[in-house]
Amino acid sequence: MAYINIRPLFYSLLVVCGLGLFTLPFLSVRFYHHSAQVLGDLQVVPQNDTAEASIASTPSGPRISVVVIWQGEYKPYLNNFFTSFRANNDSVELIWVDLGDRDGNANCLDVSPWTGSSEESNIKSICLSRRDYWALHRDYFCSRWDCTENESELVLQTMISRSEGDWYKSWFRLWRGYVFRHFMHPSVEWWGWADPDTFMGNFRSQFPWAATEYDVLIPAMPDPLLYLRGHLCFFRMGPITETKMNQYGNLANVNAYFGNHRPFFATEESEFSSFVLRSPSITFLMLPYALVELGFDRMLPNTAKFCSSQGVFTMQGPFAKEDLPPAFPNFPVLSIPQVASPKMFTDGNETATYPIELIEGSNKEELWFPSEYATHYDLDWSRGSEGVMRYIGRGGPFTGGSQGVWEHIEPRKPTVVARAVHDPYFEVGLYEGLYAHFFEEKHHAPWVKDLPLEPLEPYQILVTYFDYGVEIWDQRTGSVVWRVAGKDQPHAKRGHLRRANHHRL
Numbered sequence: 441m442a443y444i445n446i447r448p449l450f451y452s453l454l455v456v457c458g459l460g461l462f463t464l465p466f467l468s469v470r471f472y473h474h475s476a477q478v479l480g481d482l483q484v485v486p487q488n489d490t491a492e493a494s495i496a497s498t499p500s501g502p503r504i505s506v507v508v509i510w511q512g513e514y515k516p517y518l519n520n521f522f523t524s525f526r527a528n529n530d531s532v533e534l535i536w537v538d539l540g541d542r543d544g545n546a547n548c549l550d551v552s553p554w555t556g557s558s559e560e561s562n563i564k565s566i567c568l569s570r571r572d573y574w575a576l577h578r579d580y581f582c583s584r585w586d587c588t589e590n591e592s593e594l595v596l597q598t599m600i601s602r603s604e605g606d607w608y609k610s611w612f613r614l615w616r617g618y619v620f621r622h623f624m625h626p627s628v629e630w631w632g633w634a635d636p637d638t639f640m641g642n643f644r645s646q647f648p649w650a651a652t653e654y655d656v657l658i659p660a661m662p663d664p665l666l667y668l669r670g671h672l673c674f675f676r677m678g679p680i681t682e683t684k685m686n687q688y689g690n691l692a693n694v695n696a697y698f699g700n701h702r703p704f705f706a707t708e709e710s711e712f713s714s715f716v717l718r719s720p721s722i723t724f725l726m727l728p729y730a731l732v733e734l735g736f737d738r739m740l741p742n743t744a745k746f747c748s749s750q751g752v753f754t755m756q757g758p759f760a761k762e763d764l765p766p767a768f769p770n771f772p773v774l775s776i777p778q779v780a781s782p783k784m785f786t787d788g789n790e791t792a793t794y795p796i797e798l799i800e801g802s803n804k805e806e807l808w809f810p811s812e813y814a815t816h817y818d819l820d821w822s823r824g825s826e827g828v829m830r831y832i833g834r835g836g837p838f839t840g841g842s843q844g845v846w847e848h849i850e851p852r853k854p855t856v857v858a859r860a861v862h863d864p865y866f867e868v869g870l871y872e873g874l875y876a877h878f879f880e881e882k883h884h885a886p887w888v889k890d891l892p893l894e895p896l897e898p899y900q901i902l903v904t905y906f907d908y909g910v911e912i913w914d915q916r917t918g919s920v921v922w923r924v925a926g927k928d929q930p931h932a933k934r935g936h937l938r939r940a941n942h943h944r945l
Contacts (some may be wrong), residue, residue: 638671745904750898790850800812
């Protein structure tokens with residue numbers, strides 16, 4: 441692990457690339473280069489030889505760069521977060537920006553035990569003091585605002601003083617990829633943000649690589665309320681999309697920043713969402729919930745989520761009462777199959793597109809942000825059968841309403857059959873997703889604090905049952921190698937409990 445002063449490196453990059461827009465005075469950071477070699481010979485193999493899978497990576501490097509801001513001590517879910525990025529080392533890189541301690545010093549978390557330490561890495565750990573972190577933001581915006589020397593220093597001091605209210609590092613999130621682009625691989629075509637309580641699936645087969653016509657990709661449409669997801673979102677690299685983001689009025693110039701930029705704490709889900717969704721020039725694609733994020737049924741300890749280096753899956757539902765699979769801890773170890781990559785916008789009789797109108801404001805009582813920033817539409821549930829996938833977008837191949845926005849309906853995503861390792865007659869249907877999100881589990885599941893420090897092996901699967909419990913399976917032997925129970929729950933006798941002896945510890 442090396443300490444590198446990046447000031448000379450940046451100066452050289454600026455000269456060579458002809459950027460010349462700003463300098464980085466007094467900036468010294470620790471730069472850690474980590475590797476996927478901790479997983480041995482693991483390779484992320486395309487799960488199906490499809491066109492979308494084949495364009496997931498290029499010889500020149502990753503196509504997606506995800507920038508995560510961290511401050512504080514180690515959390516048990518970080519291990520799996522890093523593991524999931526290492527498994528995507530041919531298509532995605534992670535820029536891990538650590539802000540050090542709460543006093544503003546560059547005393548950063550050592551993540552090398554979970555990220556490796558080789559030169560061939562897709563995880564870059566950058567340690568910044570509070571001042572250096574905000575200096576990068578100041579330099580980016582002042583290069584656009586033509587700040588004077590006095591204004592430049594005042595912008596920096598204002599950013600630092602106001603940062604105490606920005607707990608979620610939200611206030612400049614739309615520009616995160618541009619502020620930190622000097623750390624990114626030059627091959628990157630998309631940048632994104634992510635929360636570390638997620639587990640990334642197989643981007644090679646599950647990311648919509650063909651969606652190149654959009655400025656913004658928004659995973660997981662939640663309901664008629666539309667907003668950018670704070671835990672995962674992607675933006676097109678390049679000056680066209682960057683210029684559109686810089687049309688945001690409260691950061692149009694230095695005076696607008698001083699006077700107007702005092703955002704709400706979850707800014708990307710409120711103010712920035714209303715800006716992106718309501719701006720006619722910004723194209724976006726909001727993906728169906730079933731296609732990307734893996735949901736759960738908090739009432740049932742049967743709806744497991746499966747996370748591994750090969751991908752993330754969840755069980756098909758809803759279930760008839762008589763067909764409920766075994767509940768934790770009696771769920772049999774499954775052999776997770778490889779599945780085909782989903783195709784964006786299939787052709788068929790069950791597809792349809794409708795123009796829709798965005799409605800500003802909301803009458804929902806449980807909004808977590810001011811209703812003036814809410815954007816929704818009147819969802820017509822009669823369009824499409826149960827379980828259909830609904831895309832919402834502006835731009836691309838479809839014609840929208842007066843604001844250019846449309847709803848596109850696709851048939852329900854097909855499932856893949858997974859069978860129990862020790863009982864081929866036991867099978868369930870699984871959906872594959874782009875990622876799994878453990879937000880609810882992080883706050884409600886008592887097992888989260890007990891997650892192992894050791895990274896998942898390529899042959900292991902992390903299986904979670906909401907707050908009922910968690911297991912790690914070994915697919916080679918069909919055994920449970922680690923288990924922690926969650927809250928108490930009745931062990932009702934259901935159809936396949938007799939098979940529990942196949943997966944004792």
